[in-house]
Amino acid sequence: MSKIFRNGLLIAATALFSVLLLAANGYSKKSTYVLGADFSITGRASFLGDPEAKTVRLLVSEINAKGGINGHPLKVIMYDDEGSATKARLNFQRLIKQDHVLALLGPSLSGISFAVIDLAKRYKTPLVSAAASDRIIINPKTGKTRKWVFKTPQSNALAAEKIFGFMKKRGIKRVAIITITTGFGASGRTQLIKYAPKYGIKIVADEKYGPKDTDMSVQLTKIKGTNAQAIVNWSIGPSQVIVTRQWKQLGLSKHMLLFQSHGFGDRRNIKLSGGAAEGVYLPLGKVNIGKLLPASDPQKKPIMAYIRNYEKRYHKPISSFGGHAYDALMLVVHALKAVGPNRAKIRSYIEHTKNYVGMHGIFNFSPTDHNGLTEAAFVMVVVKNGDWAIAK
Amino acid sequence: MDSIGFGSQLLQYIITGITVGSVYGLVALGFNIIYNSTEIINLAQGDFVMLGGMSSVFFLTVLHFPLAISIVLAILFAFIVGALLERIAIWPLKNANQVTLILITLAISLILEGAVMLIMGRNSYSMPYFTGSHTIFLFGAAIFPQYIWVIGISAVTVILMNYFFNKTVTGKAMKACSDNPTSASLMGIPVKRMILLSFAISALIGAIAGAAITPSLLMEYDRGPMLTIKGFAAAIIGGLGSFGGAIIGGLVLGISESLFAGLISSGYKDAASLAILLLILFIKPSGIFGKK
Numbered sequence: 001m002s003k004i005f006r007n008g009l010l011i012a013a014t015a016l017f018s019v020l021l022l023a024a025n026g027y028s029k030k031s032t033y034v035l036g037a038d039f040s041i042t043g044r045a046s047f048l049g050d051p052e053a054k055t056v057r058l059l060v061s062e063i064n065a066k067g068g069i070n071g072h073p074l075k076v077i078m079y080d081d082e083g084s085a086t087k088a089r090l091n092f093q094r095l096i097k098q099d100h101v102l103a104l105l106g107p108s109l110s111g112i113s114f115a116v117i118d119l120a121k122r123y124k125t126p127l128v129s130a131a132a133s134d135r136i137i138i139n140p141k142t143g144k145t146r147k148w149v150f151k152t153p154q155s156n157a158l159a160a161e162k163i164f165g166f167m168k169k170r171g172i173k174r175v176a177i178i179t180i181t182t183g184f185g186a187s188g189r190t191q192l193i194k195y196a197p198k199y200g201i202k203i204v205a206d207e208k209y210g211p212k213d214t215d216m217s218v219q220l221t222k223i224k225g226t227n228a229q230a231i232v233n234w235s236i237g238p239s240q241v242i243v244t245r246q247w248k249q250l251g252l253s254k255h256m257l258l259f260q261s262h263g264f265g266d267r268r269n270i271k272l273s274g275g276a277a278e279g280v281y282l283p284l285g286k287v288n289i290g291k292l293l294p295a296s297d298p299q300k301k302p303i304m305a306y307i308r309n310y311e312k313r314y315h316k317p318i319s320s321f322g323g324h325a326y327d328a329l330m331l332v333v334h335a336l337k338a339v340g341p342n343r344a345k346i347r348s349y350i351e352h353t354k355n356y357v358g359m360h361g362i363f364n365f366s367p368t369d370h371n372g373l374t375e376a377a378f379v380m381v382v383v384k385n386g387d388w389a390i391a392k
Numbered sequence: 393m394d395s396i397g398f399g400s401q402l403l404q405y406i407i408t409g410i411t412v413g414s415v416y417g418l419v420a421l422g423f424n425i426i427y428n429s430t431e432i433i434n435l436a437q438g439d440f441v442m443l444g445g446m447s448s449v450f451f452l453t454v455l456h457f458p459l460a461i462s463i464v465l466a467i468l469f470a471f472i473v474g475a476l477l478e479r480i481a482i483w484p485l486k487n488a489n490q491v492t493l494i495l496i497t498l499a500i501s502l503i504l505e506g507a508v509m510l511i512m513g514r515n516s517y518s519m520p521y522f523t524g525s526h527t528i529f530l531f532g533a534a535i536f537p538q539y540i541w542v543i544g545i546s547a548v549t550v551i552l553m554n555y556f557f558n559k560t561v562t563g564k565a566m567k568a569c570s571d572n573p574t575s576a577s578l579m580g581i582p583v584k585r586m587i588l589l590s591f592a593i594s595a596l597i598g599a600i601a602g603a604a605i606t607p608s609l610l611m612e613y614d615r616g617p618m619l620t621i622k623g624f625a626a627a628i629i630g631g632l633g634s635f636g637g638a639i640i641g642g643l644v645l646g647i648s649e650s651l652f653a654g655l656i657s658s659g660y661k662d663a664a665s666l667a668i669l670l671l672i673l674f675i676k677p678s679g680i681f682g683k684k
Contacts, residue, residue: 212615
């Protein structure tokens with residue numbers, strides 16, 4: 001009995017002490033703004049989560065070095081979901097219930113985002129996802145925009161429209177599509193089929209391959225038998241390299257242009273293609289081509305600063321994906337600066353943000369558009385002399 | 393030249409099928425060598441292929457050896473790793489049952505993947521083609537020089553293995569162990585050393601396949617399990633334990649996958665290979681060349 005009493009006393013004393021300490025802290029300096037983040041930092045999607053986490057750490061230390069947000073220090077509590085939806089859900093619950101964060105950043109993957117977005121609404125906490133799917137911000141059943149959820153990456157639909165718009169300008173009318181059988185590839189395929197008629201383009205072949213396939217010469221041979229003028233390959237990573245090489249080796253490059261989805265946006269892919277990537281077209285976010293942008297471009301300055309600071313700190317080149325996390329964090333930071341630590345006000349501020357110059361485009365949000373980007377957020381790029389060049 | 397005739401297309405599917413199939417065949421061959429001497433299904437067989445490819449890349453790009461020497465070193469390295477793994481993981485547990493040993497090979501697969509990931513990272517890697525990238529066109533079908541290498545290397549490996557197991561004393565001793573380990577040991581054959589050798593040889597064969605495919609198909613740390621599954625299917629189709637069957641099984645699988653993808657639907661290619669596997673299991677459960 002006395003033991004319980006003693007323990008109780010101890011807890012009470014500790015609590016009292018903590019309260020005093022917090023109060024003292026509050027007097028000496030302004031309270032800390034706490035945000036929560038969850039990315040796939042390790043595991044299968046680490047190529048997304050790793051640069052995202054690095055970007056957030058970089059920005060937080062930059063903001064605090066400059067005196068925080070209106071004098072309030074910024075803290076981002078960051079967890080790793082290892083590419084698992086279950087872990088992500090637990091992480092988000094922890095961020096909301098235990099860490100009492102003001103806003104949520106992430107996750108990295110669309111599939112994982114679907115598993116957590118209902119928490120944003122239930123706990124009335126704004127969430128800015130770094131994943132691409134439109135279904136993250138729009139409920140496919142009702143067609144309505146999700147009130148508490150935003151996302152920074154460009155939608156697949158924008159990439160598809162950008163590619164088709166470019167083709168139309170070039171007079172291309174017959175297109176073969178080849179897509180990977182993952183969520184990303186399937187979504188790209190849907191958008192390609194949906195938007196082709198709008199640009200007067202006919203899809204003459206619709207080929208697929210699996211995420212672990214290592215040879216696409218069969219699919220490409222089938223395409224070779226059609227009268228397509230161009231091929232669109234929608235996937236990410238090494239399979240795009242194999243398609244590029246075999247497009248060249250099978251002699252298709254003589255008659256058909258090759259367009260890759262924005263998943264090709266890593267210079268390593270050019271190198272891995274071993275020369276075959278020359279003349280490949282793809283839409284890219286401006287953050288990838290900072291050096292090529294004209295000085296008049298409003299995005300040039302922030303992008304170059306990001307590239308410089310990131311490379312200085314991590315000795316690694318930036319990636320497209322870190323740019324998505326950059327945009328997500330900075331949108332919330334701007335809201336905090338304007339309205340202070342109030343979840344509902346942060347949400348409403350982001351929703352009405354106009355002309356925010358980010359890494360991937362100039363964002364114009366509205367109550368019905370929680371992505372805020374148009375196809376102007378993509379630039380058509382062509383591989384030239386082993387590097388990106390702006391396609392004309 | 394603007395389009396391609398149906399005949400040429402068909403030829404292209406078959407050429408691709410033979411190439412992919414000979415890789416499956418080499419994996420199946422590795423399966424059979426270990427199965428013959430231990431009756432273990434080695435679930436790390438695909439990872440030996442990955443190891444061959446990735447260590448070739450390592451010797452070539454990190455240690456800057458010439459291409460040919462890198463490949464030879466990679467193959468020797470895999471041979472040693474295969475032997476070491478047997479000594480460390482299989483040999484001490486000689487009296488464990490089959491299921492335990494198979495699970496251990498699964499652990500070996502995960503360890504190899506993890507180790508390669510730690511050293512080389514998660515990226516894909518490539519190597520230069522053995523002999524240029526100039527594509528040869530045959531009746532309108534494209535033949536990549538690297539594919540000729542893959543097919544040629546597979547053929548030579550099968551011939552050498554046949555010679556080894558039928559003409560040399562060591563090979564014959566290994567076969568004897570598979571037929572009847574007890575009698576073999578009574579004849580003075582060191583059965584345990586033969587098991588060691590079987591792991592080393594199948595790692596070596598895997599590594600040969602890995603080095604041959606990396607220039608054209610790239611390689612990354614987690615390529616192994618998919619190759620294990622396809623190689624296993626090829627071994628079952630050809631008849632578990634039969635060397636000729638392994639290659640035939642691989643070719644059947646590769647060509648039918650390729651034809652299915654080309655003529656019917658590329659999205660259901662893997663379903664086609666599984667359907668063939670089921671079909672063989674229904675009609676002749678012991679495989680095409682399997683013993684009753």
